[in-house]
Amino acid sequence: RKEVEQDPGPFNVPEGATVAFNCTYSNSASQSFFWYRQDCRKEPKLLMSVYSSGNEDGRFTAQLNRASQYISLLIRDSKLSDSATYLCVFLSSNTGKLIFGQGTTLQVKP
Amino acid sequence: DVKVTQSSRYLVKRTGEKVFLECVQDMDHENMFWYRQDPGLGLRLIYFSYDVKMKEKGDIPEGYSVSREKKERFSLILESASTNQTSMYLCASCVLNTGELFFGEGSRLTVL
Numbered sequence: 384r385k386e387v388e389q390d391p392g393p394f395n396v397p398e399g400a401t402v403a404f405n406c407t408y409s410n411s412a413s414q415s416f417f418w419y420r421q422d423c424r425k426e427p428k429l430l431m432s433v434y435s436s437g438n439e440d441g442r443f444t445a446q447l448n449r450a451s452q453y454i455s456l457l458i459r460d461s462k463l464s465d466s467a468t469y470l471c472v473f474l475s476s477n478t479g480k481l482i483f484g485q486g487t488t489l490q491v492k493p
Numbered sequence: 494d495v496k497v498t499q500s501s502r503y504l505v506k507r508t509g510e511k512v513f514l515e516c517v518q519d520m521d522h523e524n525m526f527w528y529r530q531d532p533g534l535g536l537r538l539i540y541f542s543y544d545v546k547m548k549e550k551g552d553i554p555e556g557y558s559v560s561r562e563k564k565e566r567f568s569l570i571l572e573s574a575s576t577n578q579t580s581m582y583l584c585a586s587c588v589l590n591t592g593e594l595f596f597g598e599g600s601r602l603t604v605l
Contacts, residue, residue, distance in 0.1 A: 391533070415592050417592045418592075425598065425599075426583060426596035426597060426598050426599055427536070427594075427596055428596070429592070429593045432592060433496065470535070470536070472592065474592055479546060480541075480551070481538075481594065483528075483535045483536035483537075484535055485533060485534060485535035
């Protein structure tokens, strides 16, 4: 089983829609979780960390479900500028390394 | 703002050539990383370094070496490039392994 799995998509949604991505991980010892955003032909950038209690940043909500070993990212009121690839990332407590998912592509259409 | 600069955005090399990819960061970060990114495989760690002259193998170090002679500079070396090393190479740095990596813009290497 891969250490982290994401549905690559693409997710095609209209402007204003709510969209959610999940990401599952196999290492139960994983400590910290993050969502990165990568625009086409650009480098990844940290979008937000994922806290155990769930956290929100404007239209973005991140949640962690340790029992089922997945994290999620919810985007409300999608904008055209949200079109990008979203990478889930976790910090392995075993190795101290960051493990990246392959990313989920979102296309927001007018 | 943190700046991570990669020397070349696009390179085309021939099989067997030696390739140097340079990365410089301006924020005095201890940790530096080299990843490659391929469709369907995501980012994979090649090598990383926690200090000057220190290097550790990542998940896919075969065919690569690195050099960290100065804190701000981390170089990736392909001793003899092969076609399966055609990829996007991303350099990154951070202060502590907290999860926030700062990436360079990437170097797209094509090996013919």
